[in-house]
Amino acid sequence: MGSETRSQMLQRNVGELLQELRVAQAGVQILFGFLLAVVFTTPFREASGFEKALHLLAVLLTVASTALLMAPAAWHRVLFRSGQRGEILRVGNRVVLVGFGCLAGAITVTVGLIAKVVYGPVAMGLIGGLALLLFGLLWFIAPGLLAGDRLRRDDH
Numbered sequence: 001m002g003s004e005t006r007s008q009m010l011q012r013n014v015g016e017l018l019q020e021l022r023v024a025q026a027g028v029q030i031l032f033g034f035l036l037a038v039v040f041t042t043p044f045r046e047a048s049g050f051e052k053a054l055h056l057l058a059v060l061l062t063v064a065s066t067a068l069l070m071a072p073a074a075w076h077r078v079l080f081r082s083g084q085r086g087e088i089l090r091v092g093n094r095v096v097l098v099g100f101g102c103l104a105g106a107i108t109v110t111v112g113l114i115a116k117v118v119y120g121p122v123a124m125g126l127i128g129g130l131a132l133l134l135f136g137l138l139w140f141i142a143p144g145l146l147a148g149d150r151l152r153r154d155d156h
Helices: 006-038 049-079 085-119 121-155
Strands: none
Touching (some): 006 085, 049 085
């Protein structure tokens, strides 16, 4: 892609970002639907205040994730003719990373809540901790390690 102009590169990068968000959004929608449906069940009405608070936290993290992960698509739609693709990419990348953090938090809280209801508070801590560790490693630490590995290879 050496003959690619800056405008073409920005257009391609925005397209790649929006495609990545389509993949993430499916997971957010499934989680959000599950969390909304749970509220209307009889067992939820009998849940403890702590369990209801955890559920609300998961819902709020899912709402934040939805807003953050959809923002770059909305910005692109509003600004696509204004020549601001560079800004959409620069700010959008940061917003998406925060959105992924909120999504990881929402899933972690949801899985922890399920473990609490089914097996108790110790399971909640263990399962929630493992989920958080998994997301942290795969979504945030591994990319840094891969980038460092590439830099080391490029130096040789």
